[in-house]
Amino acid sequence: MKNNDQSRVFDLTDYKRQDFSVCLGCKICASVCTVNDLSENTNPQDILQKLFLGKDIPADEPLVRYCTGCYRCTGACPWNIRIPEVIRALREELAIESPFEKAFKGSLSIWGRVYEPYVLLMAIPFLLKGGYMKHMTRWMEYMGIHLPHKVKRA
Amino acid sequence: MNYGYYPGCSLTGSANKLDKGIRQVFAKQGHTLKEIPDWNCCGAFEFGDRKELSEFSKKNLEKARGLFSEIVAPCPACYKNLREADEQNEFAVTHPLDLFDDAFIGSIKPVHDLKGQVFTPYYGCILLRPKETAIKRTTVMEEVITRFGGEVAGEKVKDRCCGGNQIFINKSVTEKLSKLVLEKSKGTIVVFCPLCHMAMKTFSGERKVIYFTDLLLYIMGENVPKLQSKIERGGKEETT
Numbered sequence: 001m002k003n004n005d006q007s008r009v010f011d012l013t014d015y016k017r018q019d020f021s022v023c024l025g026c027k028i029c030a031s032v033c034t035v036n037d038l039s040e041n042t043n044p045q046d047i048l049q050k051l052f053l054g055k056d057i058p059a060d061e062p063l064v065r066y067c068t069g070c071y072r073c074t075g076a077c078p079w080n081i082r083i084p085e086v087i088r089a090l091r092e093e094l095a096i097e098s099p100f101e102k103a104f105k106g107s108l109s110i111w112g113r114v115y116e117p118y119v120l121l122m123a124i125p126f127l128l129k130g131g132y133m134k135h136m137t138r139w140m141e142y143m144g145i146h147l148p149h150k151v152k153r154a
Numbered sequence: 155m156n157y158g159y160y161p162g163c164s165l166t167g168s169a170n171k172l173d174k175g176i177r178q179v180f181a182k183q184g185h186t187l188k189e190i191p192d193w194n195c196c197g198a199f200e201f202g203d204r205k206e207l208s209e210f211s212k213k214n215l216e217k218a219r220g221l222f223s224e225i226v227a228p229c230p231a232c233y234k235n236l237r238e239a240d241e242q243n244e245f246a247v248t249h250p251l252d253l254f255d256d257a258f259i260g261s262i263k264p265v266h267d268l269k270g271q272v273f274t275p276y277y278g279c280i281l282l283r284p285k286e287t288a289i290k291r292t293t294v295m296e297e298v299i300t301r302f303g304g305e306v307a308g309e310k311v312k313d314r315c316c317g318g319n320q321i322f323i324n325k326s327v328t329e330k331l332s333k334l335v336l337e338k339s340k341g342t343i344v345v346f347c348p349l350c351h352m353a354m355k356t357f358s359g360e361r362k363v364i365y366f367t368d369l370l371l372y373i374m375g376e377n378v379p380k381l382q383s384k385i386e387r388g389g390k391e392e393t394t
């Protein structure tokens with residue numbers, strides 16, 4: 001399945017295809033990648049190489065699904081390549097969006113801010129299915145209730 | 155000193171404790187925090203398009219223009235987004251931890267000490283990486299803890315990822331990563347990031363998780379139940 005519009009992935013980041021030609025293949029990024037703490041066998045360099053060579057990246061690739069945006073790879077890479085931003089762009093291009101992320105953006109378009117009670121309400125089916133309810137008591141200990149704020153638009 | 159203040163969304167909700175803490179600590183030091191009028195969300199990590207993401211913070215900078223030259227943003231995501239959007243370095247976008255310098259620590263008149271208590275200062279990711287926006291005072295929490303008599307633990311996990319970013323996407327990722335941090339640390343976890351706070355609190359069981367601001371306020375004499383002995387709390391059982 002050819003599912004990446006790779007030029008769009010590059011458009012979304014601050015990178016151009018040729019920027020990845022500097023990657024040394026040293027895999028230092030893989031040696032520090034947080035996703036590997038999850039017993040997944042992933043290699044961020046592989047993503048860059050596939051993008052450089054115009055090869056397809058499947059949506060179920062563990063790094064695309066689980067990258068936490070921790071920048072450990074960037075911090076260790078000799079070229080300081082911002083891999084999480086590339087992966088974030090890939091998620092966008094592959095239209096991977098959790099119901100929570102949808103609700104987050106919904107709140108932004110209404111109030112210009114994240115109004116947490118709204119986000120939680122909109123994401124309730126997802127929260128129920130995902131086993132989040134058991135954490136609710138603990139969250140309520142510190143969440144606090146407040147009214148939404150309306151950002152004045154210019 | 156007068157600072158422009160960007161609390162960001164979580165500090166108006168789930169991280170309201172951090173908001174109150176920051177305001178109190180700054181007030182005690184004689185600084186004024188004034189919110190950027192009508193600030194909007196910074197977009198956090200929710201946008202794959204770098205330009206779209208940057209627009210949110212550019213709007214906030216626009217709202218601060220002419221009013222402030224120095225902006226304080228406590229949430230690591232907001233702080234990073236604001237700093238990156240300020241391409242011309244027009245503002246000094248600063249993280250509170252970088253304002254807690256030697257003079258600040260030296261000026262604290264301790265009322266409570268931390269003797270006999272063990273802490274893991276936990277910075278997480280975005281305060282320390284990427285290097286362009288990383289804070290400079292990367293051991294400030296340790297300095298405060300040891301100076302006021304506490305014991306520092308968990309050095310190896312201070313910069314590990316709690317997976318907070320995935321908490322509402324793939325919860326099992328956050329659970330596993332947070333538990334790794336919890337297992338390899340000791341004592342009370344001291345955090346600054348609202349997302350680390352949420353991830354740690356969700357999976358910490360009986361372990362205590364506090365904001366660094368609460369630690370400062372405790373040292374300065376405020377009542378912080380989690381840090382007080384039962385006797386200091388009037389013999390009452392701990393609730394949270």
Ligand code: SF4
Pocket residue numbers: 029032033034035044063066067068069070071072073074083084087
């Ligand atoms: S930012 Fe993503 S790719 Fe990089 S180390 Fe962290 S989890 Fe791995």
Ligand code: SF4
Pocket residue numbers: 022023024025026027028029030044045048076077078079080081
């Ligand atoms: S650390 Fe950097 S240069 Fe080395 S393989 Fe990873 S992306 Fe390429």
